Amino acid sequence: MMLDATRGGVMLAIVIMALATYLTRAGGVFVMSRVPIGPRVERFINAMAGSVLVAVITPMAVNGDWGARMALVATLGVMLVLRKPLPAITAGILTAALWRLF
Amino acid sequence: MTPEHDSRLTLDHLVSGFRRMAPLSLFVIVFGLAFGVAALQQGLSGLETMMMSGLVFAGAAQFATLELWGETVPLLPLVAITLAINARHLLMGAAFYPHLRELPVGRRYASLILLTDANWAMAMTGGSTAARLGILVGGGIALWSTWMIGTGLGVVFGSGISEPESFGLDAIMGCFLLAMLVGDKRDLSVLLPWGAAALAALAAMAWLPPHAHVIVGALAGGVVGLLLPSRQEGRV
Numbered sequence: 001m002m003l004d005a006t007r008g009g010v011m012l013a014i015v016i017m018a019l020a021t022y023l024t025r026a027g028g029v030f031v032m033s034r035v036p037i038g039p040r041v042e043r044f045i046n047a048m049a050g051s052v053l054v055a056v057i058t059p060m061a062v063n064g065d066w067g068a069r070m071a072l073v074a075t076l077g078v079m080l081v082l083r084k085p086l087p088a089i090t091a092g093i094l095t096a097a098l099w100r101l102f
Numbered sequence: 103m104t105p106e107h108d109s110r111l112t113l114d115h116l117v118s119g120f121r122r123m124a125p126l127s128l129f130v131i132v133f134g135l136a137f138g139v140a141a142l143q144q145g146l147s148g149l150e151t152m153m154m155s156g157l158v159f160a161g162a163a164q165f166a167t168l169e170l171w172g173e174t175v176p177l178l179p180l181v182a183i184t185l186a187i188n189a190r191h192l193l194m195g196a197a198f199y200p201h202l203r204e205l206p207v208g209r210r211y212a213s214l215i216l217l218t219d220a221n222w223a224m225a226m227t228g229g230s231t232a233a234r235l236g237i238l239v240g241g242g243i244a245l246w247s248t249w250m251i252g253t254g255l256g257v258v259f260g261s262g263i264s265e266p267e268s269f270g271l272d273a274i275m276g277c278f279l280l281a282m283l284v285g286d287k288r289d290l291s292v293l294l295p296w297g298a299a300a301l302a303a304l305a306a307m308a309w310l311p312p313h314a315h316v317i318v319g320a321l322a323g324g325v326v327g328l329l330l331p332s333r334q335e336g337r338v
Contacts, residue, residue: 002177
């Protein structure tokens with residue numbers, strides 16, 4: 001199905017895209033509100049929560065250049081030592097910028 | 103006034119969430135600017151570009167579907183790519199559900215309108231239910247505002263920063279999410295599910311269609327967590 005790129009057609013497509021996106025934002029909560037949450041479900045979602053981030057970050061490290069990789073290493077190192085996100089992120093960005101500069 | 107277990111979200115919680123997300127939000131301006139420039143080059147009008155950023159508010163999906171906006175707009179690919187890239191929200195929402203359980207249905211689903219990687223990751227790091235909701239909603243408002251400011255700047259001024267890589271800006275989101283992940287860590291038992299998630303994500307990138315890796319990795323990590331022997335107390 002195609003929409004003509006008239007102003008109305010584009011606006012309608014944008015609204016449809018927005019609704020599809022909201023569906024993903026609300027869908028997980030909708031399902032969970034209908035699933036009885038026992039200890040097994042809880043273990044699953046607790047392990048899954050961090051795993052989402054791991055699965056997002058891993059390709060950045062694998063596909064990225066050495067600047068991106070060293071940025072992640074610097075963030076991890078500072079985070080483990082200081083436990084404060086802002087210095088850790090700053091260290092990561094500076095590492096990437098300096099790595100690419102030299 | 104507000105006990106730890108009280109889930110009532112007050113203006114203070116919203117402001118506090120907004121403030122905590124504000125530093126990162128400033129970087130979102132750059133991404134919004136890049137999107138505004140790219141969307142105009144693709145032939146979208148300034149108004150349409152602003153509408154898309156405002157209503158969709160999902161940078162990865164907006165960038166990935168840009169090439170579809172031509173003389174005609176193919177709806178099926180548009181919806182399919184949008185759902186595939188944003189499917190991670192399903193799992194993020196599910197993981198956040200325990201903090202939404204006590205809310206009336208209307209407020210529960212309204213709280214999710216601005217859910218995105220950064221405010222979700224920060225809200226998962228801890229605090230009372232009200233504080234987490236403050237980060238999700240207040241932080242979401244901060245991110246949405248700067249995303250709109252950035253898109254607007256891109257629409258108005260055209261090509262500003264065309265290569266964010268050279269400034270290390272592309273690394274920001276990865277570093278931020280990693281910092282949130284490590285901050286969330288309580289003990290070493292998470293390393294098994296996380297290792298499984300990383301391996302499954304890599305395998306999915308190699309052998310499955312694009313954008314499947316986040317879902318596959320997250321589910322793999324969840325299953326490994328489910329299979330591990332339960333710890334003494336149910337709630338971690």
